Amino acid sequence: MTERKNIAIVGAGLVGSLLSLYLAKRGHKIDLYERRPDQRQFAEDGGRSINLALSDRGWRALRGIGIEEEVRQVAVPMHGRMMHDDKGNLSFLPYGKEGQFIYSVSRAGLTVALVNLAEKKENVKLHFNRQLTHLDVRINELQLRNRDTEEVERIKPDILFGADGAYSAVRSEMHKRELYDYSQSYLEYGYKELTIPPAAGGGWQLDKNALHIWPRGNYMMIALPNIDGSFTCTLFFPHKGPLSFESIKTETQLFAFFQNSFADAILLMPDLAQEYFANPVGSLVTIKCFPWSFEGKAMLIGDAAHAVVPFYGQGMNAGFEDITVLDQMLDNFTGDWRDLFERFERKRKPDADAIADLAVLNFIEMRDKVADPRFLLRKKIEAKINEKYPHTWLPLYSMVTFSDLPYSYALETGRKQDEIMELVMPHIQAPEDFGKQEVQDLLHKLLQEEERLKPYSKVK
């Protein structure tokens, strides 16, 4: 057992509160500071996504503190994507093999569950309504304004974690020193959350076990099921332009747009106009930075280190995996926090960059390609390749969602698979063409050339 430290975590969201539980298990004394009020007493503030996709990497981190089953009780499994075309026709694309699901969970519900667990720990202390106003990273001194009393507290923990999200105050303060690589990049799209309420007699108005997508080329809507029978819809739409958040100013324009683009959904959305004009437009940012740590004293984690756009459903999962990776390194910890943090960020940075890039690529796929029959045919062929070569070919989506292979490995392998599919697909017009001898021979040859397409054997 290494020395017990006084550790401050700024941010008691999903990643901060889960991290407190992992560090508490190792005997450290944790203070967990949160800018907002205790969500268990106040309604959550607006503008943040209401439900989230939880997949294997996230489950693994929850399993580590023994709350996997508890969370699964309130999670809704989604077996695949349900595409709604502009005539209201549905088509279904499974996410993985039989039994491989992602789950829709409530952000607020999961956060509250983690905070409740943290509160029960003797060595974790919660502090709500505390806003970081200053950080002197050289001596690890923080100033936190108590938003109830307006008093300023000064603390000087041994170790500081910044788990305070995409617009991290810890990062901004660390950022003031030189030689800090940083980038923020916005999509030209924003998002707005809308609701499909439960049916009059209770229950879901659309297939509850799917992530619904209305892909429309230049924009799209998605819907994820909630445990109460409702769906939370998210409209991804350009900020500006002829058809955009900026262009829709009246109810007439709104209904005309929805009637034209989402005719089957509008019937299920009685509060559309009220919600549309009341809810804020969120923006979609990718943030990359390096280093994440400072001299073994302070460390960014989760969105604070690597905010991604939501299109791979991996934001929370990547943040939780940070904790899993850190916890594994703590198994063989020498007590040198600087060395630990530097090894952690070197290992984790390429994976954080990869999921950021994958999320942007998946935006394009969801928006444009899932409505394209050639794309759907290709997905079917890839499933067949996976079936025939289960140890050689794991689809990209499965590597990201249903494995713990490094994201960077998934991205690289996905690119190699793209190259192979570019060569194979010209020979294929229908799913049954997969059985043709020329296709089988070509595929066999290409897979032999691509020795590195063996995720499990090579990486694990």
Place this chain on the structure above:
Amino acid sequence: MTERKNIAIVGAGLVGSLLSLYLAKRGHKIDLYERRPDQRQFAEDGGRSINLALSDRGWRALRGIGIEEEVRQVAVPMHGRMMHDDKGNLSFLPYGKEGQFIYSVSRAGLTVALVNLAEKKENVKLHFNRQLTHLDVRINELQLRNRDTEEVERIKPDILFGADGAYSAVRSEMHKRELYDYSQSYLEYGYKELTIPPAAGGGWQLDKNALHIWPRGNYMMIALPNIDGSFTCTLFFPHKGPLSFESIKTETQLFAFFQNSFADAILLMPDLAQEYFANPVGSLVTIKCFPWSFEGKAMLIGDAAHAVVPFYGQGMNAGFEDITVLDQMLDNFTGDWRDLFERFERKRKPDADAIADLAVLNFIEMRDKVADPRFLLRKKIEAKINEKYPHTWLPLYSMVTFSDLPYSYALETGRKQDEIMELVMPHIQAPEDFGKQEVQDLLHKLLQEEERLKPYSKVK
């Protein structure tokens, strides 16, 4: 003639002062604000490069205000790179064809010349010692602290230009709004400036008409001639590591390092230790951002919009070319500044990104490759290809330095040339192999395939 505007330019360095001259020519009323004191009365502050490489894009912008010949009087032409190997052997690589030179000019001297010209204009007013402390970009209101009197002035120009360099205060203030793409990326190298003084009897101690390079793989030194007979040397060296700015702490270590790495230079550097321990270590940053403008009211230009590392000698030239491009657009100006600024940034951004990337690539080339005989052989072969196919093959360095082809076109064409050279060089062991029939046939075939390798016909 469009409406005359009150224009504020923040930053009276090279780009800001040249811009004031161009805008004054069009009849606008210009206020030029500079954080530092008037350089004509005070010695310049340390830490900034003393001389700069001026090439065709820069000359073109100076020609536009009629001071080309005046500057050429105090510029030292450099015909090529003079490599110093670790035994003191010299080899020379010309920059271009006969008569194609770049020029070493004094940053302070050129700035003073431009400021003097600006001061003479009736419609340009200079304000030194004015620090931007606040900018409300929505209403274009600036607060400027007078560093002499500590008074704060408030101004509200019609149009604002931020020409205040890589660490632009205008950009930081614009940056506070949402949806602003930004990245800063540091090399792991810093730089330090040192001097080779004139010979005892006057004159230069090295060939004055060359840019001298001591390439050493993991680090390098360069030297540019000054008009007074001295050379300004710049040591590019890792910030940290076994052999780095961090590792050299004593004179003994310094002399041992220079003796080992720059034996021929150390003989010419009597003030080495004094300068080395007195002069600051500069850092090498690439800054990209977008958009550059805000609602037709404010616009970033030069390093404020696109800071690059110095290894292509194009920082000043790119900033000056911004002005040339803007001036061309002003020839057919409708009076709509928003439209002007948006067209300008859309046109110029890909070129700014390209020169940023080219500068980082050239760092690697200067540091590692110019000491490699295969690389030098390749450069000779490329010169022969250029001679034989003058309208089809312009070397990358020439496109950047001796043409006004867009930087983005140069980068793309350079990549195509790389692909061709990868196929050609395996057939070549010596310069005379260029004449072999197989080489000529291969080259002919590759160039025919690459229809786009015709810079002048396609772009101009």
